[in-house]
Amino acid sequence: MDTQQGNTTEGVNRMALSLSERWSGPAADTAGNLLATQAPAVCGLLCWRGAAGVPGLCWVQLGLAYLDFVQQESCGRCTPCRTGTHHMRDILARLRDGDVCPGDLDLLRTLAENVEESAWCGVANTIRDPMLGLLELGAEDFARHARGETCPPITTVAWMAAPCRSTCPAGIDCPTYLFQAGEYMPHLATATVRRDNPLPGIIGRTCPHPCETNCTLIQADVPIAINAVKRWAADHAEGLGRDVAPTGGWELTEADTADPARHAVNLTGRAPAAPPLTTPSAASTTAGSSTSAATARLRQRVAVIGAGPAGLSAAYYLARAGFAPVIYEDLPVPGGMLYVGIPEYRLPKAILRQEVALIEREGVEIRYETRVGRETDFAEVLDEYPAVFVGIGAHAGRGLGVPGEELRGSMDAIDFLRRVALGETVEVGERVLVVGGGNSAMDAARTCIRLGVRDVTVVYRRERGQMPANPWEIAEAEEEGVHFHFLAAPVRVEGTACVSQLVCQPMELGAPDDSGRLRPVPSACDPVALPADNVISAVGQRPDFTPFLGAPGLAFNRWDYLECNEHTLMTDRPGVFVGGDAVSGGGLVIEAIAAGKRAAVHIERFLSGQLVVEDTGYLLRRVATLLGARDSRHPLPPNTDWGRRSVSAIMPPAARAASFAEAEQTLTDQQAHTEAKRCLRCHRPLVVALGGR
Structure with a gap:
């Protein structure tokens, strides 16, 4: 067996499968076909659904890696997980050493079945199928090991999936930080979140929390308030909204701030090289010429264009990895669309500034009112920096x-919200029509209410059920006095010197369009005129790509957004990466944050001289998704009380309409504790054996 290669890439299309059908997700044969597309990177795996592997894989080593991961992730509170998996590992360790005892494999099977039946959470109560698959597919390998033969070492990587975590665009470990919050450890919970999201307080206020739609408890209509608990933890850990400095795990010393390399972390998991020790005289005489490659990497500068969520995220993780990111920002304020696109009552500017200050303390430099294409050319940035991340936001509104x-009085919602956010005077009349059905339309309409507009109406060409805005935003807007006029499409704006009315064509719903929503088509009714002093267009937005037009190596796709590799975010020009709205148009804040971290990970690969291919951490997430991790909810037993979902307090409608103060409050300590304790910890362990890449 010494001649076998544990991570062979031969026979990848003949990957043996032993996948259970008792879990939601693609059927076993479909999953096998999907896994084959990941060859040669993936040559075997153990997961909650079972096992898969190519010929020549050392199943004993893979099984040991899986049980090591389970024990590493175990909280140790239940005996089956703590000791049962330990005994299972002992059996495989003896087998690896050729010291197998009669009945060991039968005992392994029995332990797997018993541990699953009695363990408390998904770390170990999903162990039966991977162990049974291991026994089925690894029989020949076990026999060879029992004869004293050995295998070359294999390389494995692990990731703890979960329905909620695999749904989150950033892959935040929701079950872990909920567990920590349930133990009254907000600093630790926030540290867990910040592994994948450096803006937890902001996301706790702005995210539509898709993770909650796949919570196991949604089957009982009481999903965990995952995002609200995240906000509670961040507010306590970072001192958000309080006149106190952030405390705990994220407070840095002056020395840390002066030298970010002191607390550098390696995004790709490699052990960082220690900077060389030099005397002052030696350092001064070399003038940097003899600086080691490791030191150069730790202080290497990277340009980030845009201080929005994508740019802030990229800069944060680059700084944590030891680089020196410099952000070029057009606005005089941080946050991009977070600052000028989300009103104060949803995201207080003080919260935003506090979290950005924490990022700056990591060693990130932000150059405000420095627009690439105005104060400096993109070509100059390319010449000055070895790597560049373009993370600009969608600041340009689309017209009707x-x-x-x-006509005077007609404006787009993006410009309207920006001017209000920056404290500029905005003239609005007594009657305002907001055209659109997304969150920007809700923000514009509710801002008008707070500016004292007497009559605000949202005009939308479909029905209420097809509005893309968050349902709670629509409901709260209605409570505050916003009216809605559905099934109406603008035809023209009328007026002499300024707007006097908006003429709309009544619509009806026809066949579904590409988005799955019913397509609005003109009805047989005559157009109607809606009186208005202002018409605010909220029908879409896009980035301004003017500074990047004609840049060598940058291409645009058929939707006129920047083209890049979907896995690494690198463009055709080596060293230039893009992400966020520059690629997607106008997505979720958490999607932009996720893109920023993905770019940082692959920028590190590029600057470290590695091949810029998809990092294994992202490969693991994709494999988990292919196996159905997002839908891997287990059926809930009937007639069980799963508790009531905690709801954040919100100001009364009349008070909200008269103030820009934050409308929704943070959970109380008791609410957060009770809510976090309802989590079932639906962990789904995944261990993958890597092949050639």
């Missing part, structure tokens, strides 16, 4: 495309 929208 109808006659008359150039």
Whole structure:
């Protein structure tokens, strides 16, 4: 067996499968076909659904890696997980050493079945299928090991999936930080979140929390308030919204701030090289010429264009990895669309500034009012920096495309919200029509209410059920006095010197369009005129790519967004990476944050001289998704009380309409504790054996 290669890439299309059908997700044969597409990177795995592997894989080593991971992730509170998996590992360790005892494999099977039946959470109560798959597919390998033969070492990587975590665009470990919050450890919970999201307080206020839609408890209509608990933890850990300095795990010393390399972490998991020890005289005489490659990497500068969520995220993780990111920002304030696109009542500017200050303390430099394409050219940035991340936001609103929208009193929602956020005077009349059905439309309408507008109406071409805005935003807007006019599409804006009315064509719903929503088509009714002093267009937004037009190596796709590798975010020009709205148009804040970290990970690979291919951490997430991790909810037993979902307090509608103060409050300590304790910890361990890449 010495001649076998444990991570062979031969026979990848003949990957043996032993996948259980008792879990949601693709059927076993479909999953096998999907896994084959990941060859040669993936040559075997053990997961909650079972096992898969190519010929020549050392199943004993893979099984040991799986049980090591389970024990590493175990909280140790239940005996089956703490001791049962330990005995299982002992059996495989003896087998690896050729010291197998009669009945060991039968005992392994029995232990797997018993541990699953009695363990408390998904770390170990999913162990039966991977162990039974291991026994089925690894029989020949076990026999060879029992004869004293050995295998070359294999390389394995692990990731703890979960329905909620695998749904989160950033892959935040929701079950772990909920467990920590349930133990009244907000600093530790926030540290867990910040592994994948450096803006936990902001996300706790702005995220539509798709993770909650796949919570196991949604089957009982009481999903965990995952995002609200995240906000509670961040507010306590970072001192958000309080006149106190952040305390605990994220307070840095002056020395740390002066030298970010002191607390550098390696995004790709490699052990960082220690900077060389030099005397002052030696350092001064060399003038940097003899600086080691490791030191150069630790202080290497990287340009980040845009201080929005994507840029802040990229800069944070680059700084944590030891680089020196410099952010170029057009606005005089941080946050990009977070600052000028999300109103104060949803995201207080003080919260935003506090979290950005924490990022700056990591060693990130932000150059405000320095627009690439105005104060400096993109070509100059490319010449000055070895790597560049383009993370610009979608700051340009789309017009209605109808006659008359150039009249005074007609504006787009993005410009309107920006001017309000920056404290500029915005003239609005007594009657305002907001055209659109997304969150920007809700923000514009609710901002008008707070500015004292008497009559605010949202005009939307579909029905209420097809509005893309968050349902709670729609409901709260209605409570505050916003009216809605559905099934109406603008035809023209009318007026003499300024807007006087908006003419709309009544619509009806026809066949579904590409988005799955029913397509609005003109009805047989005559157009209607809606009186208005202002018409605010909230029908879409896009980035301004003017500074990047004609840059060598940058290409645009058919939707006129920047083209890049979907896994690494690198463009055709080596060293230039893009992400966030520059690629997607206008997505979720958490999606932009996720793109920023992904770019940082692969920028580190590029600057470290590695091949810029998808990092194994992201490969693992994709494999988990292919196996159905997002839908891997287990059926809930009937007639069980799963507790009531905690709801954050919110200001009364009349008080909200009269103030820009934050409308929704943070959970109380008792609420957060009770809510976090309801989590079932639906962990789904995944260990993958890597092949050639």
